[in-house]
Amino acid sequence: MVDILHRIGATASADAVYAALTTVDGLADWWTRDTAGDTEVGGVIRFRFGPGGFDMKVLEAEPAERVLWEVVDGPEEWIGTRIRFDLKREDDYTVVVFRHEGWREPVEFMYHCSTKWATFLLSLKKLVETGKGDPAPQDVRISNWH
């Protein structure tokens, strides 16, 4: 099992970051405009990106501390993996320690997703710091795979 790891810090409150991870409007403002569903624990959030997307079941949501999702539909390599956002305050920053865990194999698609996650986490940082992120379909293009 292999994991994608990232860490960003934003000069915004933990509550503001948590809201961007646990509301449809917040998620739509940094990950993908086409976000819908139920962001409460036990709910399923549907993220769509042009041709495809992901359905995430919310397993944990601790205000200002942690959000954990399990991928219940999407690309075969993603199904059953988990996406974890751990929040903490440090040096006037809210730090997000991110893990997309449980990949079965380090396929080339995983390399791509690792870089894309970095760009989306920087979009989250930009959103909570400035009020404007870079969600799909206006996301950062990184390669021929988009």
Add this chain to the structure above:
Amino acid sequence: MVDILHRIGATASADAVYAALTTVDGLADWWTRDTAGDTEVGGVIRFRFGPGGFDMKVLEAEPAERVLWEVVDGPEEWIGTRIRFDLKREDDYTVVVFRHEGWREPVEFMYHCSTKWATFLLSLKKLVETGKGDPAPQDVRISNWH
């Protein structure tokens, strides 16, 4: 052992990307301005970033195909790890499949380095596509750890 994985694609030739990985001027234009040393196989390249930096021994350099370094000095967590750039042509892009491999533990610093690598690889992409990258000290700030 855990690895950092990334994948980017640039609309530039494999020779141009290879040059940006194997010349002091090229490396200084996307990673850090403070780059010096010998980029030939067996040589050591010194990368410096304000307070610290890394010394890399060049283990492999296959034109337009692969560059492999081993970290011989720097932060304790980096020493002995390897950094690999595999190049290939795909859909009019030069794709860089990147791996920073051999971390002993997924310490929080590794999460940080994963996100920073993404920003530097996007700086490499920008350099070969536009002629101007974002090397340190003008690199993208991602958190309280810079």
